[in-house]
Amino acid sequence: MLGTPSRDRIAERREATRREILDAAWAVAHEKGIAALTLKDVAERVGMRPPSLYSHFASKNAIYDAMFGQAWTGCLEAMTDAASRMPAEPRARLLWMSHAYFEYAVADLARNQLMNVRISADFEPSPEAYAPSVATFEQARRTMAEIGIRDDADLDLFSALIGGLVDAQLANDPGGDRYSRLLDRAVGMFADHLGL
Amino acid sequence: MLGTPSRDRIAERREATRREILDAAWAVAHEKGIAALTLKDVAERVGMRPPSLYSHFASKNAIYDAMFGQAWTGCLEAMTDAASRMPAEPRARLLWMSHAYFEYAVADLARNQLMNVRISADFEPSPEAYAPSVATFEQARRTMAEIGIRDDADLDLFSALIGGLVDAQLANDPGGDRYSRLLDRAVGMFADHLGL
DNA sequence: AGGAGTTCCTAACATGATTAGGAGAATCCT
DNA sequence: AGGATTCTCCTAATCATGTTAGGAACTCCT
Numbered sequence: 001m002l003g004t005p006s007r008d009r010i011a012e013r014r015e016a017t018r019r020e021i022l023d024a025a026w027a028v029a030h031e032k033g034i035a036a037l038t039l040k041d042v043a044e045r046v047g048m049r050p051p052s053l054y055s056h057f058a059s060k061n062a063i064y065d066a067m068f069g070q071a072w073t074g075c076l077e078a079m080t081d082a083a084s085r086m087p088a089e090p091r092a093r094l095l096w097m098s099h100a101y102f103e104y105a106v107a108d109l110a111r112n113q114l115m116n117v118r119i120s121a122d123f124e125p126s127p128e129a130y131a132p133s134v135a136t137f138e139q140a141r142r143t144m145a146e147i148g149i150r151d152d153a154d155l156d157l158f159s160a161l162i163g164g165l166v167d168a169q170l171a172n173d174p175g176g177d178r179y180s181r182l183l184d185r186a187v188g189m190f191a192d193h194l195g196l
Numbered sequence: 197m198l199g200t201p202s203r204d205r206i207a208e209r210r211e212a213t214r215r216e217i218l219d220a221a222w223a224v225a226h227e228k229g230i231a232a233l234t235l236k237d238v239a240e241r242v243g244m245r246p247p248s249l250y251s252h253f254a255s256k257n258a259i260y261d262a263m264f265g266q267a268w269t270g271c272l273e274a275m276t277d278a279a280s281r282m283p284a285e286p287r288a289r290l291l292w293m294s295h296a297y298f299e300y301a302v303a304d305l306a307r308n309q310l311m312n313v314r315i316s317a318d319f320e321p322s323p324e325a326y327a328p329s330v331a332t333f334e335q336a337r338r339t340m341a342e343i344g345i346r347d348d349a350d351l352d353l354f355s356a357l358i359g360g361l362v363d364a365q366l367a368n369d370p371g372g373d374r375y376s377r378l379l380d381r382a383v384g385m386f387a388d389h390l391g392l
Numbered sequence: 393a394g395g396a397g398t399t400c401c402t403a404a405c406a407t408g409a410t411t412a413g414g415a416g417a418a419t420c421c422t
Numbered sequence: 423a424g425g426a427t428t429c430t431c432c433t434a435a436t437c438a439t440g441t442t443a444g445g446a447a448c449t450c451c452t
Contacts, residue, residue, distance in 0.1 A: 052431050
């Protein structure tokens with residue numbers, strides 16, 4: 001019975017509520033800061049009770065994930081655009097690396113502090129040297145080597161870039177000056193630095 | 197009666213306990229990550245009950261502050277060392293800027309996410325453009341302009357530098373290769389970029 | 393010995409995320 | 423149409439964690 005009009009309407013309605021919740025979450029985040037976001041605030045803005053949110057998201061972290069997913073989609077689109085001047089092959093590599101790094105590190109930002117998220121480029125050879133990151137590392141889907149980050153310089157550039165981009169996205173000013181400047185500079189930085 | 201031997205011993209004992217608590221906090225942070233640190237864990241490791249910690253620290257955030265204070269002291273020393281090749285005046289400026297930025301942003305890391313902490317270099321002209329940071333900004337003691345950060349490039353360099361340094365410090369590997377490399381590169385970056 | 397201050401304790405509280413379980417409405421199927 | 427099913431929201435309760443209140447034991451000093 002998939003494809004039935006009413007089924008579609010249910011899915012639509014569900015999706016709309018989901019969006020409504022995310023919008024509320026962003027509004028609260030913009031108002032009080034992402035760290036101060038509470039389910040109570042979000043629910044209130046939507047016109048629900050906090051537990052009801054669990055009909056749409058498995059947890060508060062799931063809401064964070066969805067939020068950063070949205071932010072990242074925006075970033076990626078803008079970055080693709082900004083990178084359009086580059087030849088196809090390096091552009092693809094840059095975008096893929098950024099995406100992988102985002103999945104690796106930034107998606108966890110709302111739950112962890114910067115220092116938990118950043119990891120050493122040479123983690124593999126000596127795990128003991130970077131104990132604080134072990135837990136985070138184990139959650140990750142790709143190693144730094146796989147992502148293509150070779151050393152600390154790469155790592156820091158990625159941190160600055162992705163951090164800045166997500167920042168701008170959170171600032172709800174993705175079309176603004178800061179965002180464009182950041183993107184252009186980021187693409188430049190990467191092009192130079194990674195030999196793209 | 198200040199300066200009395202026993203008064204000193206009391207102060208000593210107090211200081212020792214304080215250090216013990218901080219050591220325990222670091223141990224927990226290294227084991228579980230700084231974000232997952234709970235007073236219960238810290239107290240347990242010290243051999244206390246959680247409320248007893250309040251005899252030595254006003255709050256959990258006070259513990260975080262002390263931890264980052266320690267980390268930063270280490271960073272600053274190493275940085276002074278790494279910058280020793282620079283002429284006195286720019287070196288002083290670099291160190292002061294770093295210190296100011298640390299106070300401004302990084303000391304708050306344990307309580308806020310990266311995006312709450314980072315602020316736009318051009319915040320002053322158009323506060324509306326960077327709404328999420330307003331709360332954080334108001335807590336800050338210095339404006340970016342005062343610190344000497346002029347644009348996004350400066351801001352990102354500082355983010356990368358300070359983030360990396362605190363990272364390394366948290367990794368408990370301040371003498372390690374990564375740390376030295378990071379410092380040297382950071383000082384180089386600043387010298388180049390800021391025209392120091 | 394007695395008083396003062398310190399440090400730790402237990403008990404209680406506040407907040408925020410989450411779970412349990414159910415009621416009512418919308419939808420589906422015959 | 424009407425009963426079964428599913429979905430979405432609710433209230434009530436639970437759990438974890440930071441924090442406060444208030445008191446007992448210990449140390450130090452005179």
